[in-house]
Amino acid sequence: MVHEFEMKANVDRRSFMMCALASGAALGVGEFPASLAAAPLPGGAQKQDDAQFTVEAKFYQKLENKKIKCKLCPRECTVGDRERGYCGVRENRGGTYYSLVHSRVCAAHVDPIEKKPLFHYLPGTVAFSLATAGCNVNCKFCQNWDISQSRPEQVPAEFTPPQRVAELAKQYDCPTIAYTYSEPVVFSEFLMDAADAGHAAGIRSIVVSNGYMQQEALKAAYGKMDAVKIDLKSFTESYYKDVVTGQLKPVLDSLVTLRKMDKWTEIVYLVVPTLNDDDAEFLGLARWIKTNLGVDVPLHFTQFHPEYLLKNLPITPVPTLERAKAIADAEGLHYVYIGNVPGHPAQNTYCPKCRKMLVERIGFTASKNLIHKDSCPFCQHPIPGVWHT
Amino acid sequence: MELLAPAQPGAPPAKSKVVIARDDLLRGTGSTVDSRRMLALLDRAMQTLFDRDHANEAWSRLVRPGDKVGVKVNALGGRGLSSNLQLVEAICERLQEAGTKAGDIVVWDRDSDELERAGFHLSMGGNGVQCFGTDRVDYEQELVAYGSVGSRLSRILTQRCNVLINVPVLKDHDGAGVTIALKNMYGVIHNPNKYHPNGCNPYIADVNMLPEIRSRMRLTLCDATTAQYEGGPAYKPEYSWKENALLVSQDPVALDYTGWRIIERKRAEKGLKTLEAEGRAPHYIATAADAGHRLGTNDPRRIAVIEV
Known part of the structure; x- marks a missing residue:
């Protein structure tokens, strides 16, 4: 099962269920026609035809002796002939680098946009959400490790070319295509082509990403996005090294670049007890955002649930999330949310000026949206975001 | 099987044996390995390693009906x-003579297509020796973890065998420095690409610590009939040479250390820098020997290299 956030909070589940069903989204599990839902291969007996998913990669450099240097993400893997990069979905064949996952969709659902989470982007709408296998990091808490940490041939997938992606989005009344679940950086070629097909059909694109990308690739690929949600895993290099197997600075650089590109961006910070939950880190993060991105960038502190290689840690206590929010609020950030705790008032959007509630959310559903002409209807303070299709 | 002899008080720890068996006429006058000479080479290696007069006695120490x-x-x-076909056939022959049913032997790697390209004939089902890749049976759903690694294991390992014979090739590796016995276990896990940073260190050692692997491992038979000193792990004929040898040991760390020295000697002979000078010394070998792993020894004073 692929999910972005598991609903484990003990809140008004009945009303949440009613809202979820009303919005057409089952609890993290989309319902798809058999043509799209890839059935698991029985005992791995069938092999997929890899050729249909294989395209020459963008963003790489050829080296001597048939080696290549990937330029997609800061790892800059130097990959020998017959080897793959760290992500597992790009392969060197005779000195040419290939993506093995173009159109190789292993997960596809219709999700509420709030599930990404994107709270200031077309609230109440749904996104046609898809992923391929692979990832360029290895977060120990990954909830989708069964696809992110797998090679594409290990995960059943459907051939879903860009045009088909756009058709399906239209068919399911999704104004947006979302590239998500695993790590869209590693399927940039497919993402770019699907975004083009979507735009030609009047469908927007958003990406849910770790932002761990080189600048040229970021501008080319995420330059085609209409909104971006970045998972900022922590505010220390040591956490990125030990828990994520990545680096912090390139992600911060990505955020700054997205700001300069005027891309609507929201940030999620998954709070993991004992690892990235101290006040100094929250304060440093809030100050950095205020200085470099501005006070209007939404910041979501979300609750961790034990998963993958961190099953020994507890769920994030809600008071910890509230403390993080309080620190960020005190620094002057306008839109600080608490995520993965259904029913918590910090899931709602409030006017930063008059403090009236503008968007009410229950779980993944925006049950009330009072924003009018991109402003607070009570005091006319501008509320940044993409509020209307 | 005989019980272990009681330790003598004050006696130094036993050395790890690495047997290097060579046959300069392994290919006769051609380029293909001669099956009978390969069998004889294998026997010589095994008899020396286990100090037995007959090959069957050696194999009987490893496997039971x-x-x-x-x-x-x-x-x-x-x-x-790739692992030499004649060597693998010889291993399967001796295993059967030691009482293992043909149908209970599986020759495997991660991918069936790769096995076929290497010349292996795929066989799944029936009473003969089996040969297929993990792609045919998939990986276990559950993760196993040790140290820095968390992986799903091939169901060939977990469900099809209780004894593991490791048959790697002697070659260098562009990341790890060398890829011999210990790194051959990357073919058991579903996510080897995640464990290549930092020269595959400490990941190679951690993978070999996984109980499902460690409990099954009996022997490493490293194919050094054709070896490679540069450009690995893919085949680069211009950098390969016919060593016409087998390296055999029950200590995979000692074997990797010994194989590394062979590769370095060849590199020096060809005028290439050491792996250390190229920034890819196989540090994983020391990690595998350290107090946190103790998979074997990399101390040359505790390795007995026996050339036959």
Whole structure:
């Protein structure tokens, strides 16, 4: 099962269920026609035809002796002939680098946009959400490790070319295509082509990403996005090294670049007890955002649930999330949310000026949206975001 | 099987034996390995390692009737640089003579297509020796973890064998420095690409610590009939040479250390820098020997290299 956030909070589940069903989204599990839902291969007996998913990669450099240097993400893997990069979905064949996952969709659902989470982007709408296998990091808490940490041939997938992606989005009344679940950086070629097909059909694109990308690739690929949600895993290099197997600075650089590109961006910070939950880190993060991105960038502190290689840690206590929010609020950030705790008032959007509630959310559903002409209807303070299709 | 002899008080720890068996006439006058000479070479190596007069006695120390034996080959290098077919056939022959049923032997690696490209004939089902890749049976759903690694394991390992014979190839590696016995276990896990940073260190050692692997491992038979000193792990004929040898040991760390020295000697002979000078010394070998792993020894004073 692929999910972005598991609903484990003990809140008004009945009303949440009613809202979820009303919005057409089952609890993290989309319902798809058999043509799209890839059935698991029985005992791995069938092999997929890899050729249909294989395209020459963008963003790489050829080296001597048939080696290549990937330029997609800061790892800059130097990959020998017959080897793959760290992500597992790009392969060197005779000195040419290939993506093995173009159109190789292993997960596809219709999700509420709030599930990404994107709270200031077309609230109440749904996104046609898809992923391929692979990832360029290895977060120990990954909830989708069964696809992110797998090679594409290990995960059943459907051939879903860009045009088909756009058709399906239209068919399911999704104004947006979302590239998500695993790590869209590693399927940039497919993402770019699907975004083009979507735009030609009047469908927007958003990406849910770790932002761990080189600048040229970021501008080319995420330059085609209409909104971006970045998972900022922590505010220390040591956490990125030990828990994520990545680096912090390139992600911060990505955020700054997205700001300069005027891309609507929201940030999620998954709070993991004992690892990235101290006040100094929250304060440093809030100050950095205020200085470099501005006070209007939404910041979501979300609750961790034990998963993958961190099953020994507890769920994030809600008071910890509230403390993080309080620190960020005190620094002057306008839109600080608490995520993965259904029913918590910090899931709602409030006017930063008059403090009236503008968007009410229950779980993944925006049950009330009072924003009018991109402003607070009570005091006319501008509320940044993409509020209307 | 005989019980271990009681330790003598004050006696130094026993050395790890690494047997290097060579046959300069292994290919006769041609380029293909002669099956009978390969069998003889294998026998000589095994008899020396186990200090036995007959090969069958050596193999009987490793397997018992009823055992299910996995012969983990390395097929990445295609026909030019994969575990030698004649060697694998010889291993399977001796296993059967030691009482293992043919149908209980599986020759395997991660991918069936790779096995075929390396010249192996696929066989799944029936009473003969089995040969297929993990792609045919998939990986276990559950993760196992040790140290820095968390992976799903091949169901060939977990469900099809209780004894593991490791048959790697002697070659260098562009990241790890060398890829010999210990790194051949990357073919058991579903996510080896995650464990290449930092020269595959400490990941190679951690993978070999996984109980499902460690409990099954009996022997490493490193194919050095054709070896490679540069450009690995893919086959680069211009950098390969015919060593016409087998390296055999029950200590995979000692074997990797010994194989590394052979590769360095060849590199020096060819005028190439050491792996250390190229920034890819195989540090994983020391990690595998350290107090946190103790998979074997990399101390040359505790390795007895016996050339036959």
